[in-house]
Amino acid sequence: MTKIHRIWNISSGLLILLAALLFFLDPDGGLRVATSFLSLTFMCRGVGSLFYYLTMTRHMVGGRTVLYRGMIYLDLWLFTSSLIDHYDLYLMIYLAGINAFTGLVEVLRSREEKSVGSPGWKYRAAYGGASLLIAVAVIVGCTRLHSIRLVVYVYAAGLVYKSFVRIASAFRRTAIVFVQ
Amino acid sequence: MNQDFHYYGTYCAAILAGYTTEESLSIAYCANFVDFCTRSQLVRIKGPLAAATSMQQLEMMDSGVDLISLQNITRIWSSFHFLPGDLHATRRGCGRRYLNKYRLICNPNGELAAATVKLAKDKGLEAAGIAMHVLADTWAHRYFAGTPSLVINNTNEYFYELLPGENGFTRRQIRFMHNPAAEDDPETGRYNCSVYQPNENSVMNLGHARAGHLPDYSWIRYIYLPAWGEFRELLKDNPSEYMHAFRQMVYALRFLRGDYEDFQTARYDTEKVDPLAEEITRILETRQLNASADWKALGEKLSGVPIPDFDIETHQAEYVQADAIAREDTLLGRFLKAALAQKSMVTGHIFQSGNRLAGFSVDYRKKGFRGIRDFRRLIDEKAVKRQ
Numbered sequence: 001m002t003k004i005h006r007i008w009n010i011s012s013g014l015l016i017l018l019a020a021l022l023f024f025l026d027p028d029g030g031l032r033v034a035t036s037f038l039s040l041t042f043m044c045r046g047v048g049s050l051f052y053y054l055t056m057t058r059h060m061v062g063g064r065t066v067l068y069r070g071m072i073y074l075d076l077w078l079f080t081s082s083l084i085d086h087y088d089l090y091l092m093i094y095l096a097g098i099n100a101f102t103g104l105v106e107v108l109r110s111r112e113e114k115s116v117g118s119p120g121w122k123y124r125a126a127y128g129g130a131s132l133l134i135a136v137a138v139i140v141g142c143t144r145l146h147s148i149r150l151v152v153y154v155y156a157a158g159l160v161y162k163s164f165v166r167i168a169s170a171f172r173r174t175a176i177v178f179v180q
Numbered sequence: 181m182n183q184d185f186h187y188y189g190t191y192c193a194a195i196l197a198g199y200t201t202e203e204s205l206s207i208a209y210c211a212n213f214v215d216f217c218t219r220s221q222l223v224r225i226k227g228p229l230a231a232a233t234s235m236q237q238l239e240m241m242d243s244g245v246d247l248i249s250l251q252n253i254t255r256i257w258s259s260f261h262f263l264p265g266d267l268h269a270t271r272r273g274c275g276r277r278y279l280n281k282y283r284l285i286c287n288p289n290g291e292l293a294a295a296t297v298k299l300a301k302d303k304g305l306e307a308a309g310i311a312m313h314v315l316a317d318t319w320a321h322r323y324f325a326g327t328p329s330l331v332i333n334n335t336n337e338y339f340y341e342l343l344p345g346e347n348g349f350t351r352r353q354i355r356f357m358h359n360p361a362a363e364d365d366p367e368t369g370r371y372n373c374s375v376y377q378p379n380e381n382s383v384m385n386l387g388h389a390r391a392g393h394l395p396d397y398s399w400i401r402y403i404y405l406p407a408w409g410e411f412r413e414l415l416k417d418n419p420s421e422y423m424h425a426f427r428q429m430v431y432a433l434r435f436l437r438g439d440y441e442d443f444q445t446a447r448y449d450t451e452k453v454d455p456l457a458e459e460i461t462r463i464l465e466t467r468q469l470n471a472s473a474d475w476k477a478l479g480e481k482l483s484g485v486p487i488p489d490f491d492i493e494t495h496q497a498e499y500v501q502a503d504a505i506a507r508e509d510t511l512l513g514r515f516l517k518a519a520l521a522q523k524s525m526v527t528g529h530i531f532q533s534g535n536r537l538a539g540f541s542v543d544y545r546k547k548g549f550r551g552i553r554d555f556r557r558l559i560d561e562k563a564v565k566r567q
Contacts, residue, residue, distance in 0.1 A: 002540075005247065052380060055275050055277050055278060056277060056278050056281075056331045056380065057330070057331055059271075059273070059274055059278055059331065059408070059410075060330070060331040060334065060407045060408065061334070061336060061405050061406070061407050061408075061409065061410075061411055062334070062336055062407075063331065063407075065378070066378065069378060105238075105241055105242065108238055108241075109238050109239075109241075109242050112220065112236065112238045169246075169248060172248065173551055173552050173553065174248055174251070174539055174540060174551075174552070175539070175540040175541065175542045175550060175551035175552065176230075176255065176523065176524055176527040176528070176531075176538075176539060176540065176541045176542070176551055176552060176555065177524060177541070177542050177544050177549060177550070177551040177552070177555040177556075177558065177559070178524050178525070178527065178528030178531070178541045178542065178543050178544060179521070179524055179544045179555070179558040179559060
């Protein structure tokens with residue numbers, strides 16, 4: 001990891017942490033920011049796909065599909081940005097989906113680690129279980145309790161976790177020593 | 181390649197190269213253990229995690245697509261399973277970003293293949309075993325890169341098996357499925373492969389995952405359009421590739437034993453292998469998912485003693501029960517040290533070529549020790565040798 005990568009990890013981690021604090025302090029305003037952010041991700045994906053096509057996949061067999069994908073993402077960005085006030089459903093689906101998937105993977109990993117006698121399986125099982133519970137809480141919160149605030153808090157908690165991981169990764173030793 | 185070639189095939193090569201049965205067994209165990217030395221396995225035996233030579237499927241699923249995870253994946257797969265053939269390859273009209281991936285395409289007889297064998301010289305049977313795994317895989321896994329990459333490793337529906345018949349070969353389209361629980365079926369031409377993932381860095385696009393296990397079957401011949409191949413058909417003739425691999429392994433092992441002064445690429449043993457060529461060709465060309473029984477029979481015929489089945493736990497108790505200093509001198513201790521040396525060497529070369537996909541490498545001679553602590557074992561070994 002270069003010094004620039006480390007500085008980027010720390011500064012972006014702090015920015016994410018700041019955003020999470022704002023969500024906790026002002027959940028209603030935070031929701032609008034979060035939904036706008038999700039819409040913007042379509043734009044970023046669209047631009048990213050076009051860049052990917054120009055630099056990489058134009059040399060690849062069948063690479064033109066990436067160009068078409070980029071155009072579809074940009075179209076989706078324009079479409080979703082016009083629906084920004086009714087976007088809470090998408091936010092819920094996104095959060096529930098990502099937590100359910102993470103939970104499932106962690107539970108599978110814990111079973112694998114348990115089978116080879118690794119002591120870390122309990123931590124993984126607990127983390128996977130918590131992720132699955134969060135997914136359930138998001139769905140119940142939205143569909144039964146009609147509380148969108150819960151979704152914002154889950155989103156913000158996820159951001160806090162990501163910011164800590166990002167900052168911590170900046171301090172990891174990553175270089176391989178070349179002994180000749 | 182699978183256990184049949186890495187374990188029993190390597191055993192046969194070692195016997196032909198002149199090693200004793202015990203030595204050949206150690207070389208074969210280490211050659212095969214490369215596929216089992218995962219991070220989870222190292223956690224279990226409390227070994228150095230940086231010495232991992234493979235990854236379990238769930239470990240890969242667990243890996244993110246962040247920079248550090250991708251570098252870790254690339255280090256493992258490029259160093260042990262997809263040794264790059266030409267780190268300075270060029271291609272017109274391609275930018276640096278593309279070339280960095282393109283240059284990691286695995287191919288035999290490259291500069292790194294020679295460096296791998298030479299690195300194992302005088303480093304013991306464990307290092308020889310690792311080198312044999314790497315060398316063999318350069319033939320089986322050629323044309324794929326040991327880094328997640330859609331633009332290099334992807335395949336499409338244009339994929340045909342060449343079936344031998346009385347009037348030459350006929351083409352049969354291969355039908356890929358994505359069911360990990362289902363077995364490949366050579367009779368109907370249905371094989372498993374990873375699901376198409378449009379993300380450049382998805383682990384589904386690592387190595388030959390998109391072509392399933394086909395590169396690991398010695399009997400198959402197929403034609404396909406590699407993603408990097410500019411729509412040109414590519415023929416992979418595995419029986420021929422595997423025979424080259426076997427001959428090169430015997431030659432390399434003879435070099436490691438001291439029969440030759442130097443190791444040269446594109447040199448293959450004929451003296452020891454030719455008398456057995458017909459029998460080996462028969463094993464290589466038999467359409468079967470697992471050729472262990474045939475290779476085992478050949479190995480037992482060559483050595484005159486039974487070959488025990490591969491058991492991952494054979495040497496674990498010795499390592500786990502030894503104290504911190506004594507465990508370094510066990511078979512697994514020496515294997516892990518040799519694995520660290522191989523990873524250090526390959527990552528160093530990739531880094532020095534200006535390619536950062538395998539991460540950063542610090543040259544110990546110039547900058548001292550700065551990096552992952554597990555690699556200190558290599559320094560300590562050098563210090564001990566100097567004394």
